[in-house]
Amino acid sequence: MSINSDPLTDSQIDQLDAYLLSENVHEEALDYIALHGYLCALAISPIPLPENEWLEQVMAEKPVLENSAERHEMLNLIRQEFAFLRECLESDQDIDLPCDLTLELDQEDDCLLEYWAQGFMELIFSQEDAWFSQQEEDVAECLLPFMLAAKLDEDEELEELRLQPEFCQQLCEQIPELLQDLYLLFRVPADKPKGGYSGKKASGPRKH
Numbered sequence: 001m002s003i004n005s006d007p008l009t010d011s012q013i014d015q016l017d018a019y020l021l022s023e024n025v026h027e028e029a030l031d032y033i034a035l036h037g038y039l040c041a042l043a044i045s046p047i048p049l050p051e052n053e054w055l056e057q058v059m060a061e062k063p064v065l066e067n068s069a070e071r072h073e074m075l076n077l078i079r080q081e082f083a084f085l086r087e088c089l090e091s092d093q094d095i096d097l098p099c100d101l102t103l104e105l106d107q108e109d110d111c112l113l114e115y116w117a118q119g120f121m122e123l124i125f126s127q128e129d130a131w132f133s134q135q136e137e138d139v140a141e142c143l144l145p146f147m148l149a150a151k152l153d154e155d156e157e158l159e160e161l162r163l164q165p166e167f168c169q170q171l172c173e174q175i176p177e178l179l180q181d182l183y184l185l186f187r188v189p190a191d192k193p194k195g196g197y198s199g200k201k202a203s204g205p206r207k208h
Contacts, residue, residue, distance in 0.1 A: 003076070005083035013098070016077045019070070028060040033112050034119030035078065036085075036098050040179055041123035043086040046186040047130045049123075051079075057126060089183045094176055101172045103149060103165075113172060117149035135185060142182050145171040 008016070017032035019025065030038055035058060042054055055064045058078065066072050088095050099112035106112065124131050124143075132139055148158055148171060162168060 003079045003083045005080065005087045007084050008077060008081055012077055016074055016081075019074045024070070026060040030058050030060075030119055030122070031115070033098055033115045034122070036081070037116040037119030037121075038123050039078075039082045039085050040095060041120045042082065043089050044179065044183045044186065045123065045127060045130070047127060049127070054123075057122065089180065092180065095179055097176065101169075101175060103162075103168055103172060111149075113149050113175075114151055117146050118152065120146050121150045121152055138185060139182070142178050142185065145175050145178060148172075149175070 013032060016035075020029055020031050020035065038054075038058060042049060052063065055075065055078070056062045064075070066075055085095060087093075097113070097116060099116050100106075102113060103111055147155075148161060148168060151162075161171075
């Protein structure tokens with residue numbers, strides 16, 4: 001069965017997010033914001049990951065049961081979102097993040113970009129060797145804004161950068177472009193992506 005690659009509607013996004021936050025899924029399952037980040041990384045990944053494996057990470061359950069009409073519908077929405085993001089990268093279309101590109105807290109004292117970036121890094125932590133096996137410095141350069149936003153790394157240099165809000169904002173605004181840079185980096189190695197950070201590998205606790 002072919003998967004629809006149309007972008008999710010606002011109604012579908014609301015429905016999926018409500019489901020992921022409901023008692024029908026494990027409490028550690030990714031919410032929609034983190035899911036979007038995870039699926040972006042999955043679409044970029046230099047190695048394929050079987051669907052059953054990435055769904056287990058997303059839903060925080062093993063195996064992922066498709067045992068109801070609602071569950072089937074929600075998993076298909078996740079598959080559709082992944083297909084859409086992959087198509088965007090393949091056709092060099094900009095990906096719109098489902099959150100503002102800022103580390104500032106919103107009215108509810110949340111930073112949605114932080115949650116998005118944590119979802120993105122969740123996939124990388126599960127495939128770290130593959131992401132850094134070649135062109136490690138270039139990958140690290142591209143990943144600086146993601147690591148900065150995710151707040152999962154205790155690196156002193158990143159902590160110092162977070163004390164420079166204007167510079168952090170500039171880095172965060174590069175994230176959509178860096179999605180394309182990373183995608184091309186793994187597929188057209190001769191094209192060095194933009195960036196200016198010769199940092200370490202991504203490291204830190206896996207966190208939803």
